[in-house]
Amino acid sequence: MASLREGAHEKGRKGVFDSKRWLESTTHIELGFDSYYYTALCTLERLDGEIKTYDLFGKILSTKEPLYVEVKDYGGPGGKQPDEFWEFLANAYSVSAKMEAKGIGDPKANFMWVTTHPFEQTKWVELATRERLKTAVTEKHPEVLNGLDIDEDLLTRVAGRLWVLVVNARQHQLNLTQVELDKVHSVLGRRGTE
Numbered sequence: 001m002a003s004l005r006e007g008a009h010e011k012g013r014k015g016v017f018d019s020k021r022w023l024e025s026t027t028h029i030e031l032g033f034d035s036y037y038y039t040a041l042c043t044l045e046r047l048d049g050e051i052k053t054y055d056l057f058g059k060i061l062s063t064k065e066p067l068y069v070e071v072k073d074y075g076g077p078g079g080k081q082p083d084e085f086w087e088f089l090a091n092a093y094s095v096s097a098k099m100e101a102k103g104i105g106d107p108k109a110n111f112m113w114v115t116t117h118p119f120e121q122t123k124w125v126e127l128a129t130r131e132r133l134k135t136a137v138t139e140k141h142p143e144v145l146n147g148l149d150i151d152e153d154l155l156t157r158v159a160g161r162l163w164v165l166v167v168n169a170r171q172h173q174l175n176l177t178q179v180e181l182d183k184v185h186s187v188l189g190r191r192g193t194e
Contacts, residue, residue, distance in 0.1 A: 015073030016055045019114045022167055023056075025176045027184050029067060030191065031058035044068070046094035047101070048146035054111075061190040065161070066109045068092075074117040081119045088113055089133050089162070090141035096158050097151060112163035128162035130155060 016034060023029045035042040035053050043053045056069035070088055074081055092111040099107040118124065126132055134155055137144060176184065185191050 012071075012073060015116065016071045018169075019069065019071045019167060020056055022171060023069070023112075023114070025174075025181060027176075027181065027188060027190060028061055029058060030061055031056045031067070031069065033057040042068070044091075044095035045098050046091060046144050046146075047098050047148060048094070048143055050144075052091045052095060060110060063108075066107060067112060068109060069112045069114060072113070072115040072117075074115060074119075076117060077119070081115065081117070085113060085119065085127070086136050086140040089136035090144045092162060093133060093137045093150075093155065093158050094144035094146075097148075097154055100151075100154065106157065108161070110161040110163060111158075112165065114165045114167060116167060116169065118166050127164050128159065130159035133159045133162070 013036060020031045024031060033041045035055050039053060042057045043051050045051050054068040055071045058067050059065060060067050072081055096109055137150060
């Protein structure tokens with residue numbers, strides 16, 4: 001009999017792969033790497049040296065911009081999702097600042113939060129705003145700055161690359177199969193290899 005922890009781990013893993021399939025079915029996203037098999041590629045470093053591993057990593061096909069995805073599989077309201085989202089925002093800024101600090105320029109990374117249950121519904125339209133991102137970095141998780149001043153320009157750029165999506169379990173019934181997806185991509189040519 002599987003332990004409760006193993007069951008939760010398997011539920012999380014299933015949620016990640018269901019979300020991957022759903023996002024790729026849009027034909028706009030390709031997520032070739034997951035934290036279960038490609039941990040190093042899904043891991044980024046914050047300004048304070050802490051590491052953050054995202055569930056999925058890939059790209060937005062139209063822009064070729066990198067995409068890091070955090071998946072949350074919640075069965076209902078409650079839990080720690082609002083707190084986890086504040087940390088997600090702070091991490092997005094900090095890992096972007098760290099990448100820029102390495103001298104390679106703007107990584108143009110996008111950060112996507114995919115959840116099975118909405119949260120903070122009265123503030124939903126504010127969740128991925130510049131103001132919310134700044135609060136996350138300066139008030140909720142200032143440790144991600146590692147004592148550095150906030151870069152207002154970077155704050156604006158990162159806020160413009162935040163995504164918050166809700167997927168219902170029934171939406172997976174609308175996914176394209178892999179065969180269908182391959183046929184669509186051969187016509188659209190978004191992957192750049194066709």
